[in-house]
Amino acid sequence: MKHYVRYVRPGFKQFDPVVLARETARIVCKGNKRKYTDFVFDPEYQGIVTGYTLGCNLRCVFCGEDWSRDYPKKCGRFYFPEEVYKKLLDIGKKFGTNRVRISGAEPAIGKAHLLELLEYIENSEFRIFVLETNGILFGIDRDYVQAISKFRKIRVRVSLKAGTPHDFARKTGAIPESFNIPFEAIRNLIDHKVKFNLAAVTDPRLMSRDERNILLKKLKSLNPNILLKLQEEIILPYQATLARLDQAGFDWRQYLLPLPIVKVFRKVSRNRMVSSLVSKKPRKH
Ligand code: SF4
Secondary structure, eight states: OOOOOOSOOTTOOOBOHHHHHHHHHHHHEETTEEEEEEEEEESGGGSEEEEEEOOOSOOOTTOOSOGGGTOGGGSOEEEOHHHHHHHHHHHHHHHTOOEEEEESSOTTSOHHHHHHHHHHHHTSSOOEEEEEEOSHHHHHOHHHHHHHHTOTTEEEEEEEOOSSHHHHHHHHOBOGGGTTHHHHHHHHHHHTTOOEEEEEEOOTTTSOHHHHHHHHHHHHHHOTTGGGGEEEEOOOOOHHHHHHHHHTTOOGGGGOOOHHHHHHHHHHHHHHHHHHHSOSSOOOO
């Protein structure tokens, strides 16, 4: 691999996220093994076991993941799906939770690994499996979405980054032509009746009111009820986030909000998310 794309800098050459997904897969996947950095119990979603993958096909300037996103070769280690399952199960038993999630970077990279892991989860005591994704791979591969649709426990959380192609490129480093792909993912999830939720970084410091309105309108055009699934997020001043904003030429100082405001906002949005994800009555798409 001649040049692996890392973080956004001024004059940065935009990339195709589908190509970058393939390049990243060559680093973080080996057969049905995939690289992870950690397995922990997280207090989010009222307590959830989390497997943290590494390697992503976007380069969001506000990304809070550690530097394993940009340097995947140097970080983490490979695990078979069965090993991952056993680790998640052990932590779940220890903390008494039946919720599990795969997060960190882009967990949909490594189709064979993910589908095998889902088989284990499906036949386990886990009740809910949350998969957090940027939607690129589910947008270009309907077969992938069809394959995950047979698992009853999966809840996909698609994280949207921008409201227009120009802003998508500015904030993720990807070519503007790829802006629509996550919306295709939503369409595919609806078509295949996969349960999902949406998140979008609508932080007013990074998204104008006009851009937010365009985004909401676009979502509404997919389905009038879809906005009920949306969790709006703000940017938190993680060290990696501030460094990436700085590298990309954004003014990172404005993201140092007083902590009480951040805490209140987080609590409100987290509670909304938990209640919609663990609801026994799935919302109609
Ligand atoms: S925010 Fe998510 S999609 Fe964006 S670069 Fe980070 S891990 Fe990838």
